[in-house]
Amino acid sequence: MKEISYGIFLDKSSGKIFTKNLVPGQRVYGESLIKIGKDEYREWVPIRSKLAAAIKKGLKQVPLSKGMKVLYLGSATGTTPSHISDIVGETGIIYSVEFSERMMREFLKLCKQRKNLIPILADARKPSSYEDLIEKVDVVYCDIAQPDETEIAIRNCNMFLDHGEYIMLAVKSRSIDVTKSPDEVYKSEIEKLKSHGVKVMDWKKLDPYEKDHAFILGRF
Numbered sequence: 001m002k003e004i005s006y007g008i009f010l011d012k013s014s015g016k017i018f019t020k021n022l023v024p025g026q027r028v029y030g031e032s033l034i035k036i037g038k039d040e041y042r043e044w045v046p047i048r049s050k051l052a053a054a055i056k057k058g059l060k061q062v063p064l065s066k067g068m069k070v071l072y073l074g075s076a077t078g079t080t081p082s083h084i085s086d087i088v089g090e091t092g093i094i095y096s097v098e099f100s101e102r103m104m105r106e107f108l109k110l111c112k113q114r115k116n117l118i119p120i121l122a123d124a125r126k127p128s129s130y131e132d133l134i135e136k137v138d139v140v141y142c143d144i145a146q147p148d149e150t151e152i153a154i155r156n157c158n159m160f161l162d163h164g165e166y167i168m169l170a171v172k173s174r175s176i177d178v179t180k181s182p183d184e185v186y187k188s189e190i191e192k193l194k195s196h197g198v199k200v201m202d203w204k205k206l207d208p209y210e211k212d213h214a215f216i217l218g219r220f
């Protein structure tokens, strides 16, 4: 098992990636668990998590490490947040915003096991509604599949991110504009980020793991 970025491990023989399980014995979405010495690793499945897909596609950097604070927009039932929870560890924190009550009900079960996940039932379009619950963070992660998601991400960055910190954005082409080709959509979202002063460090198309999706890493 080789550590390819802080807290992210590659099994060279299978090509699978893993995080070290913060809650040994517990699966989150049916992923496999393997024990090596006294540590347990959880497979990070790229067809289930866009960040895992971006890593598999060779994303240049994953700006996550122990103790970091993350604002996660669109946590759903917690698949990707659970791996970020493994990486940032007990001293880190993931403020997790989700507006679907049904998703949040499932997510709350995970938050009981993982104390670094903080659930926030709110609309990411209105960051002022959760302003009092959140401190400044190191990373804003946005995966909400909305036509205006880049604007929403920027609004949250303006509020909770210092300049020089990181933004990670999962782009679902069809949610943004069905009339444009995915490549045109990715290009226009990248230009939008740049026009707001974001330095785009890398981006990857996520096929074959996620069709017509891209993942963008930038510095705010």
Ligand SMILES: C[S@@+](CC[C@H](N)C(=O)[O-])C[C@H]1O[C@@H](n2cnc3c(N)ncnc32)[C@H](O)[C@@H]1O
Pocket (backbone or CB within 6 Å): 048, 049, 050, 073, 074, 075, 076, 077, 078, 079, 080, 081, 097, 098, 099, 100, 103, 122, 123, 124, 125, 143, 144, 145, 146
């Ligand atoms: C593609 S799923 C996220 C999957 C998750 N990020 C993962 O990788 O495990 C998108 C989620 O964003 C949520 N969402 C969409 N618009 C939102 C908004 N304006 N505010 C908060 N959550 C939103 C949806 O309810 C859905 O659960």
